[in-house]
Amino acid sequence: MRYRIxxxxxxxxxxEVVPAAIRVLDAIAERHGIEFDxxxxxxxxxxxxxxxxxxxxxxxKRIADHDAIFLGAVGRPDIPDHxxxxxxxxxxRRTFRQYVNLRPVRLFxxxxxxxxxxxxxxxxxxxxxxNNEGEYSQIGGRLYTGTDEELVQQTSVFTRRGTDRVxxxxxxxxxxxxxxxxxxxxxxxxxxxxxxxxxxxxxxIAADYPDVRVDQFHIDILTxxxxxxxxxxxxxxxxxxxxxxxxxLGPAIAGSIGIAPSGNLNPEAEYPSMFxxxxxSAPDIAGRGIANPIAQxxxxxxxxxxxxxxxxxxxxIEAFTDVLARGAFLTRDLGGSASTAEVTDEILAALTRADxxxx
Numbered sequence: 513m514r515y516r517i518x519x520x521x522x523x524x525x526x527x528e529v530v531p532a533a534i535r536v537l538d539a540i541a542e543r544h545g546i547e548f549d550x551x552x553x554x555x556x557x558x559x560x561x562x563x564x565x566x567x568x569x570x571x572x573k574r575i576a577d578h579d580a581i582f583l584g585a586v587g588r589p590d591i592p593d594h595x596x597x598x599x600x601x602x603x604x605r606r607t608f609r610q611y612v613n614l615r616p617v618r619l620f621x622x623x624x625x626x627x628x629x630x631x632x633x634x635x636x637x638x639x640x641x642x643n644n645e646g647e648y649s650q651i652g653g654r655l656y657t658g659t660d661e662e663l664v665q666q667t668s669v670f671t672r673r674g675t676d677r678v679x680x681x682x683x684x685x686x687x688x689x690x691x692x693x694x695x696x697x698x699x700x701x702x703x704x705x706x707x708x709x710x711x712x713x714x715x716x717i718a719a720d721y722p723d724v725r726v727d728q729f730h731i732d733i734l735t736x737x738x739x740x741x742x743x744x745x746x747x748x749x750x751x752x753x754x755x756x757x758x759x760x761l762g763p764a765i766a767g768s769i770g771i772a773p774s775g776n777l778n779p780e781a782e783y784p785s786m787f788x789x790x791x792x793s794a795p796d797i798a799g800r801g802i803a804n805p806i807a808q809x810x811x812x813x814x815x816x817x818x819x820x821x822x823x824x825x826x827x828x829i830e831a832f833t834d835v836l837a838r839g840a841f842l843t844r845d846l847g848g849s850a851s852t853a854e855v856t857d858e859i860l861a862a863l864t865r866a867d868x869x870x871x
Contacts, residue, residue, distance in 0.1 A: 514547040515819055518575040518784070519582045520600075522556040524793025525803035526584020532805035532856040533582075533812045536828060539860055540816070543867070544824040551578065557588040557596060566599030572607050580815050581608075581786035584808065585793035606644055608783035610776035611674065612681050613641035613755060614814070615790060617762035617772070621837040623846060625767050627739065635766050637745040638689075640682040641755025643776055645674045646706075648752045670706045670751070672713065679717045681779055682749035686724045689746055694718075695727045697734050697750035697758060710751065735761060763790055770804030770845040771836075773811035775818060785818050787811040801851045804843040806832050809859065831862035 521530040534550060541548055553575070555567040566586070568574070575581060581604065587596045604610070619625050619635035651667040686694040696714045700707035711728065718726050727744075729737060731754050737744060738761050750758055763772030772790035789807030797803055809832055816825035835841055841858040842848025850858075 513545065513819075513821070514549065515579040516549045516551060516577075517580050517582050517815075518578045519550050519552045520555050520586075521552070521584040522586040522600075522793065523558070523588050523596075524585055524795045524798035525791075526556075526586070526793055528798070528801065528803050528852050529789065529805040529808040530582065530584040532852055533808040535856055536809050536831075536859055536863075537812045537816070539863055540824050540828050543827070543863070544821060546821060546824060550582075551575070555600060556586055557591050560591060560595070560599060566596060567603075572603060575784065576608070578784045579819060580784050582812065582815060583786055583788035585789065585791065587793045587795075589795055602648070604786055605776050608786070609644065609778045609780075610783070610785055611642065611644040612678055612777040612779060613643040613759070613774055614777055615639040615641065615755075615759040615762065615772065615774045616810075616814075617759075617766050619766045620771070620833055622839045622842075623767035623771070623836055625765060627742065627765055630742065630765075634743040637742075637762070638685060638747050639755060639759040639762055640678065640685065640747060640749040641759055642674065642678040642750070642752050643755075644752075645669045645671060646752030668706050670709055675710060675713045676717060679713055679749060680720075681777075682747055683717055683721045683724055686747040687721055691746040692723055693725045693727070693746040695729065695734070695745055695748045697731050697748065697754040698728055699731050699754070701730060706751075714749075731757070734758070738762065738765060759790060768804065768845040769807070770843065771806040771810065773807050773814055775811070775814040777818065785815075787815040787818075801853060802844055803852050804845050805852050805856050805859075806836075809856075827863065827866065830866060831859050834862040834865070835859050 521527045560566045586600050617637050619632045621632055647668045649667055649669045652665045655663040686692055698707050698711055700711050742765055763769045769791045774790050776786040778785050789811050791807055813825040813828040835858045841850040841855050843850055
């Protein structure tokens, strides 16, 4: 099977971890009869400084027929964050109807959680974030800028179609997992219109999944429960803002955001989905060769799974799980001193060890 993948390494450590992940993906592809055509695109902050835009005018049209998008990280200190985000990530997510942001959270053997006495059995859940609407809306503006009467308005947008489709995706996930448990993030005691609506739609969709146990927590206490009771959770679904916050907190309690992947999914496969690590461009360590490549590699495994290559995806996850458990090749975010290249080489070696065991 041959796949055409748009590659946007982007900025900072993205330019280091994306090539590392491609090495692993090419290695697993060879083992499973897969071929990747990597269409490497030099989009990002350098493009913005050169042209005034994060991507070309016809950029989205150029990648619309690709099988997937593999993204590194975007952003640099001399460009405001909202410019880089709304100039590249948001247009891709919305143009290609990537309305699900899926972020797995796992504590791996060999990785130490900052939470006392927690084991891998305690932290293993999925966060489903609504990815196209909610609080991250363009509707709003400013009046009387720079005066004492300055007014700023930001409008959240929740549609029934948008809310129902992400909730149904989350319920489907929960239905397929052994725990059959879904947790909804809300704030209906303080946000008077959108969050009661969200709660209503959770109840309406839940009626179609009588075998799924549903819990609901306000976002403030839910963040506390993530820290105090991570073993409570299996599938967690939230709005764009709440899901964004929770999916950074989740990897933090699992040891490091440096191993956290994500998929921006168009579940119907009408458009390409995009896969990227949760971490940012990390300009403070960029160019030093010390970034953890596992988040990008795991994002690549998620891409394989979305493309229907579940066996190859599992092999990649097993390989970096083996490396983490051995503990000899860990990057600085995990308490080690290994370089990006050393970790990548060891993951490739783990694939070879797995081949030998099967032989």
